[in-house]
């Protein structure tokens with residue numbers, strides 16, 4: 043099986059005024075090509091740190107990350123990232139924000155305008171193309187960030203709570219959208235979320251982390267096939283996965299509270 047991402051013995055500690063914070067401890071993980079993997083875990087357990095290290099935005103204190111057999115030593119266009127804090131360029135319109143990565147990849151103007159328009163429509167922002175981030179709500183900004191990540195079509199997509207700022211209805215529409223995109227053109231996706239159902243519905247595997255230090259506690263294989271729909275959430279198997287994941291998370295949370 044070809045592996046897109048390999049995380050080898052990765053640890054990370056941050057120096058702070060009140061001493062060292064051990065954010066990650068000896069993380070080992072392989073993500074297969076075109077696999078959808080989600081990470082669940084309590085706040086502060088190191089999910090964003092792990093994603094940022096894979097994205098090349100943060101360096102590991104120990105260990106290494108390989109992306110398609112090359113050592114990650116910085117960001118690259120093979121790995122696209124949608125941040126928890128949907129960092130958009132404030133001086134660019136919605137349209138230009140979404141086109142940005144395509145422009146970097148030297149996609150010609152007409153084509154990138156067309157691709158951006160397609161994703162603007164998909165995330166329900168038609169009519170808002172010319173607005174600037176300061177004129178958008180948090181949820182709208184998050185949808186722009188998601189559209190930008192998807193439009194770039196990187197080999198590996200790293201999503202840090204991509205739906206965190208959305209209301210439940212919009213969130214469900216976006217989950218369906220992502221499910222549809224992944225089913226029609228599978229790509230390697232690593233997504234952090236706090237939503238257990240979202241993780242199970244979308245993923246081939248769900249990783250549950252424990253905190254301080256952040257470690258992988260459990261990895262669940264989600265054998266729900268590749269023809270999932272919203273109805274899948276009502277099946278016995280789905281509810282069983284949800285029960286197992288909730289139990290692990292409850293135990294982990296009770297350890298730190």
Ligand SMILES: Nc1ncnc2c1ncn2[C@@H]1O[C@H](COP(=O)(O)OP(=O)(O)OP(=O)(O)O)[C@@H](O)[C@H]1O
Nearest residue numbers: 056057058063065084085086087088089090091092
């Ligand atoms: N730049 C930094 N400097 C110091 N400590 C940091 C830094 N970034 C993260 N940390 C610490 O590392 C730990 C993990 O943080 P991280 O942001 O990865 O957590 P998380 O799992 O993404 O949490 P959340 O669910 O709240 O987003 C926390 O204890 C945090 O305080």
Ligand SMILES: [Mg+2]
Nearest residue numbers: 089090091126
């Ligand atoms: Mg985070």
